[in-house]
Amino acid sequence: MRLLLVEDNDRFSEFLEKALRDAGFAVDRADSCATAKVSFDASGFDAVILDLGLPDGDGLALLKERRATGDRTPVLILTARDGLSDRVGGLNAGADDYLAKPFAMEELVARVKALLRRPGAALSVQLTLGNICLDTVGPSFTIDGKTATLTRRELALMEILLRRPGKVISRGAIEEGLYSFSDEVGSNALEVLVSRLRKKLGSLGADINLHTVRGVGYMVMDHP
């Protein structure tokens, strides 16, 4: 799951980015309305964390603008302003949730996950196929009810594929979900990741297949 973090305080933003990455998200950062707009247009995000006080404008105005274009990406606003009117204003502008600074990191992570699993976002918590089950919120991964240890990237890849079993997902779409702009990604990074995951699934007795569709992408199916 890929997040856009819009926050102009560099140190705070770095800290949030690290914590969100540790929680398994791919994170891109923007530090102004202008850079946020560029990122919005360049890529699809699963959710946006938006500070309201930005150097070149108001996060709320930016949010209204996005909503006016029909963009329904879940947005959580972060702000030092704690008043009721700000909260109501944020929700009226199209925010899905609100968190006042200071906050505990665990709370931010929990709220972002809640945003991502709300109905309408078409995201569910438990993704199952064959004898495997991925709980995207835990996150945890089980095969035949037994916990299997996957790396963060492996889990993220599994999640992308399991959301559309039996459908080919293009390389580009997968890479977009796995890596942020700032990640240095080798041209064969995805192949390496897929082959490692495929071996791991095989050795742990998963009864699903991770197919390579040459020149297009990948898909998972529940039949060997």
Ligand code: CA
């Ligand atoms: Ca700010």
